[in-house]
Amino acid sequence: MRTPGLGVKQPPPTPVAPRTAAARSRKRDLAISAISLTPEAVRHVSIRIDAQSASTYVDVMVDQVLLAGGLVVGPLFTLTYLAEGAARAHYKPLRHPVSCLALGERGWTQTANFIVAGLLSLAFAVGLWRAGPSHWGALLVGVWALGMLSGAIFPTDPVSGYPPGTPERLEHSTRQGVLHTLLSMVGFVALTAACFVFAWPGTRGWAIYSVASGVLFAATMALAAAAFAQKERLVAVGGLIQRVSVTIAWTWLAVLAVHTLGPDRYDHRHYPPTRNHRCRGPRRDVRGGRRRAVQPGPANSRSLGVVRGVRRGPARRSAVRVRPGYRGQAPP
Template sequence: MRTLTPAGPAPIAGPADPTPRRLLLCGVVAGPLFVIAFLAQGALRPHYDPLRHPVSSLALGPGGWVQAVNFVVAGLLTLAFAAGLRRTLRRVWGPALVGSWGAGLIGAGVFTADPVSGYPQGTPDLLSEYGSTHAALHDYLSLAGFAAMAAACLVFGVGFARDRELGWATYSVASGAGFTVAMALATIAFSQNPALVAHGGLFQRVAVTIGWAWLTLLALRLLRRRPAGPRTPAGRPRRPS
């Protein structure tokens, strides 16, 4: 008898209930919307250098509310996607980790970061050794979201491997590794490391793009799956014997 994996893909809930598919669609929209929004803001904002400055700095200064809203909207869409994953896969850890990424985004929007790397113009490269309370909350919630994203890639990768879907297993694990390395480099750069500080924004954008691309493709993959076959009275797909 073949056992079901803890986070790997399973058939969608079926044609009678469109809600899971609508929730999965939120996962298709969230990443591209978030990335397009911060790229557009970075290109239009005076004195903002996308290669140097973090995405979070777009929430500072005039018009900063746009990026704050971008964080919150992307987070809410991701939470909806996580609910769709939970209903579609009937798993716990993978969807919970995706939901934690969404919660981290919302926290990053509610609590703004301190100025860093000289943006907004006229501010010091590093405001202080400890920073403000709202910036500390921003950093802790963001860090929790980053860790959840990396862990989600790994958990889904293990699930795909157990289902012998080696292409998706490799892609998931590689995405988690690339996300982690790029985000670590960004963190070092934002701490004003002389060798990396000029490219902190670039490293962060690479990490964010890797993570969002993986989530978006995962959502598309699940939307393309056919509805489930025969089910047990409890609503779970029958296991092949």
């Protein structure tokens, strides 16, 4: 008995075209359309997404406002003491410290300058705590801000003969003068440490700049302290050295604010990547049969609707993953 088809030439198999990106997208869309959603579930999920998106937007705006304090505090403080120093009689910017502007009849202007600078620096420290790379660094910047506020609460003693009629150096320091010096030194040390702390999580260029700023700030502040202690070779330029030191500090804080506000900011504490997030950059979210870029955030990484993300491995395959526990009914 002859077997059917035996000896008959079979046609060649049809070649299978490689799977393209469009084919993968169609397969993904079919997988999404297979999920049965009730109108109640869709409405509940949409409301939840809108609420979380609005909350995330408000958080980002608050972070930007707080971090902007680090940008404006330096120029505002510098312009104020320069203008006030130029308007004071017998005040020599090259010789006298900035704190001496808080003495005399018009001392309230520099006192207000200390208060505004301290509050802006404190707001900047809060912004660094919320969105910065280091909580320890944010705490150190906060100590620096408290040191600025202490300059308004405890005025300094007369230094280098200002106000007029006072000796070059007092024989006995007052209590408020001692507190002014001690609290200011604590703030200076804290800012120096912050330069080293924030240098760790950045790039090589940022680390070099941050460490150099910390070293130069500490060195110039030590020279200014020696000048105000009536060191003969430095007393005539003590005010200039202090202004250079303060400018280094404000410039570093402004650059830190720009560095934190930049587009590459990514806080892993507040915005942890999901298990499906294997690539850098914005995650690809699939919802409603469309693909769109979604920036990582609390609303996107925890509850972005039904589909949580797209997995992209070495072979650049795409897979849809339904949120665990969801079976087409309204979530609790």
